[in-house]
Amino acid sequence: MSGKITQRGALSLLLFLAQAVTPTWLAGSGYYPDESYNEVYAEEVPQVPALDYRVPRWCYTLNIQDGEATCYSPRGGNYHSSLGTRCELSCDRGFRLIGRRSVQCLPSRRWSGTAYCRQMRCHTLPFITSGTYTCTNGVLLDSRCDYSCSSGYHLEGDRSRICMEDGQWSGGEPVCVDIDPPKIRCPHSREKMAEPEKLTARVYWDPPLVKDSADGTITRVTLRGPEPGSHFPEGEHVIRYTAYDRAYNRASCKFIVKVQVRRCPSLKPPQHGYLTCTSAGNNYGATCEYHCDGGYERQGTPSRVCQSSRQWSGSPPICAPMKINVNVNSAAGLLDQFYEKQRLLIISAPDPSNRYYKMQISMLQQSTCGLDLRHVTIIELVGQPPQEVGRIREQQLSANIIEELRSRLKGHREGVGRNPS
Numbered sequence: 001m002s003g004k005i006t007q008r009g010a011l012s013l014l015l016f017l018a019q020a021v022t023p024t025w026l027a028g029s030g031y032y033p034d035e036s037y038n039e040v041y042a043e044e045v046p047q048v049p050a051l052d053y054r055v056p057r058w059c060y061t062l063n064i065q066d067g068e069a070t071c072y073s074p075r076g077g078n079y080h081s082s083l084g085t086r087c088e089l090s091c092d093r094g095f096r097l098i099g100r101r102s103v104q105c106l107p108s109r110r111w112s113g114t115a116y117c118r119q120m121r122c123h124t125l126p127f128i129t130s131g132t133y134t135c136t137n138g139v140l141l142d143s144r145c146d147y148s149c150s151s152g153y154h155l156e157g158d159r160s161r162i163c164m165e166d167g168q169w170s171g172g173e174p175v176c177v178d179i180d181p182p183k184i185r186c187p188h189s190r191e192k193m194a195e196p197e198k199l200t201a202r203v204y205w206d207p208p209l210v211k212d213s214a215d216g217t218i219t220r221v222t223l224r225g226p227e228p229g230s231h232f233p234e235g236e237h238v239i240r241y242t243a244y245d246r247a248y249n250r251a252s253c254k255f256i257v258k259v260q261v262r263r264c265p266s267l268k269p270p271q272h273g274y275l276t277c278t279s280a281g282n283n284y285g286a287t288c289e290y291h292c293d294g295g296y297e298r299q300g301t302p303s304r305v306c307q308s309s310r311q312w313s314g315s316p317p318i319c320a321p322m323k324i325n326v327n328v329n330s331a332a333g334l335l336d337q338f339y340e341k342q343r344l345l346i347i348s349a350p351d352p353s354n355r356y357y358k359m360q361i362s363m364l365q366q367s368t369c370g371l372d373l374r375h376v377t378i379i380e381l382v383g384q385p386p387q388e389v390g391r392i393r394e395q396q397l398s399a400n401i402i403e404e405l406r407s408r409l410k411g412h413r414e415g416v417g418r419n420p421s
Helices: 007-020 331-338 355-366 399-410
Strands: 067-072 086-091 095-099 102-104 115-119 131-135 144-149 154-156 160-162 175-177 183-185 190-193 200-203 209-211 218-224 230-233 235-245 250-260 273-277 287-292 296-299 303-305 318-321 343-349 376-382 389-392
Touching: 086 095, 144 154, 183 235, 183 250, 190 200, 200 250, 209 218, 230 250, 287 296, 331 343, 331 399, 343 355, 343 399, 376 399, 389 399
Parallel strands: 190 250, 343 376
Antiparallel strands: 067 086, 086 102, 095 115, 131 144, 144 160, 154 175, 183 209, 200 230, 218 235, 235 250, 273 287, 287 303, 296 318, 376 389
């Protein structure tokens, strides 16, 4: 019995090997065994042919698609499918072996297991917000996926990922972030002339043009400076706008509002006179009136206006010494000479020593009474007949004119001789 295997012993050995190598099939694997993959099945028929080791070809030749089988026969040489041959199975790069890594040719003329090569794949990459990616070979091994972001966004993280042999992608998932500021365009700078008799101008403008470079959302626009339609004084004024997007990026723009005031050359007051002007005195629309000091009268244009051409209207008047004719027949003739020329102040006292008279003269000389004597002519009536004196500066008045003036004053103030008028 030594060195021999009986038929019963051979049958027992066959059943044992058949039970040990029954393949386990993975549900849903998509694999269906056929002869091209040399699957091994358990022997169900109890009758087994006698083993004949002299037959060189025993099992089907292994053919692993997308892989290879490295076999070692006990007979040596090229007997790679004879009884007892053991084959090591492997897959090409990019494929994964599913099943047994090593099989043996059994007495049942079948291999002790089965295997196949499945193409390796990585999972499908998820899409990223505000971006996309393109891959060279889908989800297969060595496929490279390059990421890019939508306009206005910048990529942070890995720009490319590669499908590796372990079925995982290299690197990590990047993100697209909005770091670009909005685009903002302000109105053009502008100049405007001040309105007549004013030193300001009302200026209007349209709001700035604002656009976000990413998702198009502008959350806030602020203004630093006066609102449109405001009155701007003379000079340059900087108006600045700032826009903010949803990612808190900001952008600013500015423009200048320049207000000019048309001005005429400064007027000089007349000799023996002065000027009173409206507004700033020499701006467009301002009016200047000429006045003469006491004892002088204006000859020429009473007022001049600063025009838009920056020139004064008319020509300057002069202040000539006032010619007062005291040799008139009545007080009315005397007073008519002052009509619309000078303001007239009449002081009447019974004698030069009267304390009210002295007090008024002193106050007038010191200008403590608030009168501007430059445009006031004073008539003094002092004393009583036959020593009464009436004078305008050095010119003497006749007695009858003095009495007429005093009679007129009685209607306004009683007590000639008691209180100066």
